[in-house]
Amino acid sequence: MATDLHGPVTPSAGTGPAAVRVSGLTRSFGDRAVIDHLELSMGQGEFVALLGRSGCGKSTLLRVLAGLDREIAGEVFVPRRRAVAFQAPRLMPWKRVWRNVLLGLPGRPDRARAEEALREVGLGHRTDAWPATLSGGEAQRASLARALVRAPDLLLLDEPFGALDALTRITAQRLVAELWQRRGCAVLLVTHDVEEALLLADRVLVMDRGMIAYERTVGLERPRDLAGPGFAALRAELLGRLGVEGAVSGARDTPETDGGPPRQPASATPEANGGLIRPTASDTPETADGPRAAPVSA
Amino acid sequence: MSVSHAPPDTSLPPPLPPSLERVVPLGSRRSWSPRWLRRAWGPVLLLVAWQVASATGVLRPDTLGSPGAMAATARDLLADGTLPSAMLVSVRRVAVGLLVGVVAGTGLALVSGLSRLGEDLLDATVQMLRSIPWVGAIPLFIIWLGIGEAPKIALIALGVAFHLYLNVYAGIRGVDPQLVEAGDSLGLGRWGLVRHVVLPGALPGAMTGLRYALATAWLALVFGEQINADDGIGFLMNQAREFLRTDVIVVCLVVYAVLGLVADFIVRSLERLLLQWRPTFTGQ
Ligand SMILES: Nc1ncnc2c1ncn2[C@@H]1O[C@H](COP(=O)(O)OP(=O)(O)OP(=O)(O)O)[C@@H](O)[C@H]1O
Ligand SMILES: [Mg+2]
Numbered sequence: 339m340a341t342d343l344h345g346p347v348t349p350s351a352g353t354g355p356a357a358v359r360v361s362g363l364t365r366s367f368g369d370r371a372v373i374d375h376l377e378l379s380m381g382q383g384e385f386v387a388l389l390g391r392s393g394c395g396k397s398t399l400l401r402v403l404a405g406l407d408r409e410i411a412g413e414v415f416v417p418r419r420r421a422v423a424f425q426a427p428r429l430m431p432w433k434r435v436w437r438n439v440l441l442g443l444p445g446r447p448d449r450a451r452a453e454e455a456l457r458e459v460g461l462g463h464r465t466d467a468w469p470a471t472l473s474g475g476e477a478q479r480a481s482l483a484r485a486l487v488r489a490p491d492l493l494l495l496d497e498p499f500g501a502l503d504a505l506t507r508i509t510a511q512r513l514v515a516e517l518w519q520r521r522g523c524a525v526l527l528v529t530h531d532v533e534e535a536l537l538l539a540d541r542v543l544v545m546d547r548g549m550i551a552y553e554r555t556v557g558l559e560r561p562r563d564l565a566g567p568g569f570a571a572l573r574a575e576l577l578g579r580l581g582v583e584g585a586v587s588g589a590r591d592t593p594e595t596d597g598g599p600p601r602q603p604a605s606a607t608p609e610a611n612g613g614l615i616r617p618t619a620s621d622t623p624e625t626a627d628g629p630r631a632a633p634v635s636a
Numbered sequence: 637m638s639v640s641h642a643p644p645d646t647s648l649p650p651p652l653p654p655s656l657e658r659v660v661p662l663g664s665r666r667s668w669s670p671r672w673l674r675r676a677w678g679p680v681l682l683l684v685a686w687q688v689a690s691a692t693g694v695l696r697p698d699t700l701g702s703p704g705a706m707a708a709t710a711r712d713l714l715a716d717g718t719l720p721s722a723m724l725v726s727v728r729r730v731a732v733g734l735l736v737g738v739v740a741g742t743g744l745a746l747v748s749g750l751s752r753l754g755e756d757l758l759d760a761t762v763q764m765l766r767s768i769p770w771v772g773a774i775p776l777f778i779i780w781l782g783i784g785e786a787p788k789i790a791l792i793a794l795g796v797a798f799h800l801y802l803n804v805y806a807g808i809r810g811v812d813p814q815l816v817e818a819g820d821s822l823g824l825g826r827w828g829l830v831r832h833v834v835l836p837g838a839l840p841g842a843m844t845g846l847r848y849a850l851a852t853a854w855l856a857l858v859f860g861e862q863i864n865a866d867d868g869i870g871f872l873m874n875q876a877r878e879f880l881r882t883d884v885i886v887v888c889l890v891v892y893a894v895l896g897l898v899a900d901f902i903v904r905s906l907e908r909l910l911l912q913w914r915p916t917f918t919g920q
Contacts, residue, residue: 404821421821428818432836432913441832442822468913484822 357524374548387535390545733792741800749808807841
């Protein structure tokens, strides 16, 4: 795996082989399109953070990328080995924590493997507990361990640090960063925390009205520091993008003016429902690296 | 020292603001007696009242004998071997009927719970049959199956199967879809999902079904044995009715009750073992 992709700065992440390629993705509930002609690509080993207001469709996008939601239109390519840590921990209440961690792994993985993963998230002392007896943050960390133990090529994290106290949160963030560095998997992290996004990600996306409304490459040196140079400016910029709706859309993202592919009529791919998520072992390299800080239009 | 206010007076507890309320720790309300003692005093009181009523002549011996007389009858029945052999026959009937009913009910529930095709084929039929009062089918069973063991076991199995079907089916359909999705994302296949997610999730429902089924099984046994039998507890009771032996009837009823309690205890233990992952409300 391309671990050498992780230089201090990875502006070229998009030029390597793609880990995720999504084009023209639409997902509707009823006649409301929660995801509307969304375009997204992630390079192998790229760490992308996804921001956006509550209810804008981040979890929905994650479920699509995980291959769990196939009632979609558009093209989605993702690696075969994916792991998800859901917004809610979703541990099987009838399995002890360590069995939850090993659930679904091929073969007969031994308990030590689960214990190691749990120790990494600071749950070494609770391996034998029933999930119903875990605290909210503990359950979330167990769910994180369950995703990490799978050694995926694409790791999908849906607000995995939401229920953690400040200290545990920093530890968990560091853990995810370390694992990412070590394993070189692509990570898509959904978060509401701009600082977290800037600390961890190569690239930050802002989702709005069913599309990636804004994209920003984070060119800061790693390891990053909240007080580091450039951090405050980036944070202010992103907060501005998140905060005022008029300012964001008014800036410059009328889809037609941009260089992206023309918006396809929804009827162009109606028959292509269901089996569209295809594992991409032999995917074409992703070369569409236009101006990275420009909004990606659908 | 430049303390401007008076030092606190430690001899008096500070006055409480009227809006506050003390949270009483549970430990200080610890009960004054062990659980089993509190559970036992109801039955004991009943026995004492019965004995008193018999001794004072309020309860005449030909209506209902005294507890002492009952104990003597029970001892006689045990000593000459009638009661043990009758119990054995009845317990075997319940066990076989229960087994057949549990297997059939659970099997049908799995078919219609796990597959939409199975549901379409089975569920409506089972729901329709369920609304027939099964006791009413006894004459049919006798005509079809004769008067041997078969109709009694069929009766028990029928009552049991419906309870299991309904509860296991509801349990399967009540499994949290988010957990199924999580299992899916972890790479579990169809069989893996059934084994690790759906069936454990349906287990609480299945246990409820089993308890209902047990109660029904004893009921069906009583019905079955009252109508035609030449052995078993029901037969003993029928015989006693002809000789107006209320004491034997009462002893048989007590035996039914004890067997029911034992069965319930077994299911409870099973539940404690299988559902230990579930934190339950245990009362206050
Ligand atoms: N199964 C569903 N049926 C109908 N509407 C749905 C369904 N799932 C999600 N939605 C709607 O789609 C929208 C996007 O949901 P999603 O869970 O993706 O939001 P989100 O961006 O993850 O929000 P949050 O930050 O609060 O988690 C919401 O308005 C939600 O109500
Ligand atoms: Mg969400």
